[in-house]
Amino acid sequence: MDTLAQRLYEEFVKIPLIDPHSHINPHAPVAKSLNDILGYHYYTELAHSAGLPKDKIETNQGFDQIEQLATHLGHLRNTVQYSWLVELASTFFGFEAEEVTPENARRLFDAAESTLAKSDWVETVFEKTRLEGIFLTNDFDDPLEGFDTKRYIPCLRTDELVFKLGEESVRNRFEASSGESASTIASLKKGIGALFERFTARGARACAISLPPDFAPMRPAESEASRALDKVIQGDASPEEARTLSNAVFFMLADYCEEFTLPFDLMIGVIRGVYADGVFQGQDLFDRRTSLHQYHRLFNEKKAVTFPISVLTSNQNQELVAFSWIFPNVTTNGHWWYSNIPAYIETDLRARIEAVPINKQIGYYSDAYKLEFVLPKFNMYRRCLSRVLANDYVLARGWSEERAIGLARQILRGNVETMFPGR
Amino acid sequence: MDTLAQRLYEEFVKIPLIDPHSHINPHAPVAKSLNDILGYHYYTELAHSAGLPKDKIETNQGFDQIEQLATHLGHLRNTVQYSWLVELASTFFGFEAEEVTPENARRLFDAAESTLAKSDWVETVFEKTRLEGIFLTNDFDDPLEGFDTKRYIPCLRTDELVFKLGEESVRNRFEASSGESASTIASLKKGIGALFERFTARGARACAISLPPDFAPMRPAESEASRALDKVIQGDASPEEARTLSNAVFFMLADYCEEFTLPFDLMIGVIRGVYADGVFQGQDLFDRRTSLHQYHRLFNEKKAVTFPISVLTSNQNQELVAFSWIFPNVTTNGHWWYSNIPAYIETDLRARIEAVPINKQIGYYSDAYKLEFVLPKFNMYRRCLSRVLANDYVLARGWSEERAIGLARQILRGNVETMFPGR
């Protein structure tokens, strides 16, 4: 990086973080061993893609698993995901090799082992990461007990409610957690209200869902919704009926987001299980033929709800920019999954900064499963941000560095607080 | 900007302009007050998007409106549209603050007031902008009287003819302006011929239309078109019948463009009124799922007509590049609306310059409603152009600066004259 971008980057690193989306388990927030690091789906799916059979990855444990993965990590040395690993190993485990190889994997494994055993490890990670809080992804029936909800901020994840009510186990969990049956539209609605009540009482600051590319929300008539629910429960719903029920529940959620003033995170574009024999969490892909125009009814109807939106493809970023520029309730949210690489982050970020009001942009979230990944992933983003602000603002527009840093502070931290205020 | 790009930019600024697309009113070409500047839809829609209620924007007048807008301009300080405002205020009103704030808005308002009151203001703007002529957007019934058509060049805008014949007021205006009834296909055709006659007699140099993303022109049989027109006039046309009539009129326009040797500007991709409660002119968006392949019949059939094409999304730029590279009658035209930001201009421009014959590229048009915006908008484009030519031609290919400047002159000015020659 050139000197100016480097200087900005060093300032950005000092800004304390609240990470607005992750999959952290608050009861086990950090890695227990290197397996929790190298077992992150990015490494298992890329190693599998590079040629390592799935069973070599998934039936091994402990150092045996690491040893297998290490045979294929060389094929990933070019990837940005690999660079997270190297930075993580250096920052947290004092492991300074340029690459992780079959020869040095044992050394890394041991270094991780001894570091992760430290009793204050969670605190150390929070401090080194300058992390002050992190949003979770909680199942609707999560009891939300036994952790500090100021630090680990609950977020109601709703994919199962919208897409999985056909599974009896989901309906049973709904009943157990909400006190209401999932068998009628009225009781569903009441039960979902109870979930919102419980989540917001425990400090939840968002409702979230991931959606397939062909989802086009349209509120069904209640009678239609009832018929669809009956069919889904009987297990003989047509695709249209299943979609009708999804729509009905989706709009219930939107209604409650309005009532409880919760932002509704939409993560748009994923198709689950495209590669059914892939490794765990390495099976989902997409069809890029999708449009935010599919959501125009929702955005028009639910004007009082903020929709922080993540798009799966960089192709869709211009729609996100344009819809956020026009609709007051549509906002940009991070760089998701297949778009979470510098080539797409920088392209997408540049357009967002140039055309979306700055108070409507959430710069980044880690999406991490273990706290150790928050730092290298945010650093990747901060490097992108420093290049964009250095070139397009300080150099091209003549902004002072202070002004650029102020802008970075707002999208890295300030907006997380104003856009997800909690109740 | 680095020194080389800066040097090129300074040369580009000296090239006198003919702006090939705008919404200038030739009877009121410049702003009357700062409201005409800050009332540009970019500022009102972005301020609304950033949180300012529509009624605060649209019910206020004079400084009251400015005061309201100023409360939200800080949220837009990152946007490129804001940078036009700052450059405009500095260039034309001598206002040198880095930002427009609630504190200094009065000072800017007053500076604008006294400047805009000058009797030679129109001439001053033309001179400072090095502007020699500017294309208008004229309704089909515009009398085209009372202005200098060498300076303000008429352009026949045809959206209403293609999409709004169902409105009685449009049919009445058609009858009044063309002398023909809109009630039969034959009289429609005759009347449209009369409009072309009148427009070209007054120096029109283009016919233009904006089109929705699902438009796929196909010439209907005359009998079908007649039936469709009857249904549209009766007000009970199906969507297919309405589309048939649109197609019939669209091909009439293409036929007359051939007969009168007028280029037919196609502006592809907009959906009107997506956010129906948005501010004035801030309601239109798009669905990016559209293809230039939808136009293959038109391009094949009307080989004698030049189609300067604007695409609404950067996603579609590669199609525009490829179709312009293959079809002699398809050409590239500026950077439109949601693609009119440097992040997309540079990306799209780079591909166009690398693969489309240079005599088929219109670099830029301002799309401005008031002349004061021509300069800052063209400057944004010229900065993009200078970076692309500096990096990709002077540095990467070893071109001399003179050669790069020659290329810029052609797409900034020369091609406007050769591609829109007038009759």
Add this chain to the structure above:
Amino acid sequence: MDTLAQRLYEEFVKIPLIDPHSHINPHAPVAKSLNDILGYHYYTELAHSAGLPKDKIETNQGFDQIEQLATHLGHLRNTVQYSWLVELASTFFGFEAEEVTPENARRLFDAAESTLAKSDWVETVFEKTRLEGIFLTNDFDDPLEGFDTKRYIPCLRTDELVFKLGEESVRNRFEASSGESASTIASLKKGIGALFERFTARGARACAISLPPDFAPMRPAESEASRALDKVIQGDASPEEARTLSNAVFFMLADYCEEFTLPFDLMIGVIRGVYADGVFQGQDLFDRRTSLHQYHRLFNEKKAVTFPISVLTSNQNQELVAFSWIFPNVTTNGHWWYSNIPAYIETDLRARIEAVPINKQIGYYSDAYKLEFVLPKFNMYRRCLSRVLANDYVLARGWSEERAIGLARQILRGNVETMFPGR
């Protein structure tokens, strides 16, 4: 180029090439005159697009044709295709002018004439290009005789088998070359097996096909396939029946690719004959609305087949990156046709290097019809690669230059040998 990128580029140029896709005729691999150079469809279609009538291009021969083309080459001076011509003329013909003009065209024609007459010209081109082998595109009935298949590597092109069995001449050629009738599914299958036998016996290292954007492979039942074949032969197949037959043959090919361990090159997205009156080979375009998700059944079913994939649009590159990152049998292959310009190569390359295992990437192929084009086209790619590796790896990630060169060697050469190993 800056010094670092230049230094890398100079190293990349030294890496000996095996070009994994071309249209070279092994019996006439080099140009016979400048007409074979300027007759490349890029120049004829761009000159036609720039205004030169088709008949001026296609009815002239010898210097007359060159003279015509030279009148329009100035309009192409900006294009990257023109830069190949200038580099080719300088490298191979010692022609040092900055542009090819009507004034100097004779001089270039003569220089080409005398150079191309040299008896060792083929060897000279191989040497100057550091070319060790080049893949061909062979019709299914190519006898594959009379050339060195180590140098000119056969590749079975299958578009005709999948899409043209309705043509009697194709069926006759199939019969003559395979010894089997094309009249039943069983004999088709047997005959295709014979073709694979013959091709692999002659050293074929890939099977290849180009596909329209709406192709979505799905294996039909054998009875359906039989009915469809009958209808196609009778000449009264519906579009669905024709597609069923295409699917049946396509899956036969995939089955044989598995049996013969041949990679199956898929080149996705082209529509043939969109501009029917275009010059030879200058008629094909595309509809960008296509998705790799259309291939999910194929990728899941044929896990043992490697699919090197070329996409026609940069829009689709992110899908290619994501599918190659998840599916072990999906790999990236070069930068095809309308995406083969630096603006798209650099964008697409950057994302591929950041997220696809490096052992699954084929950097580039020339697609050339004459050997003289291999060098300037690969040089264009190597310049893109040097900029990406200089900026994103050596500067941004702190890689040593040696490490970057190793990565380049793998995607420029090493992977061609491991991914297309031959039988």
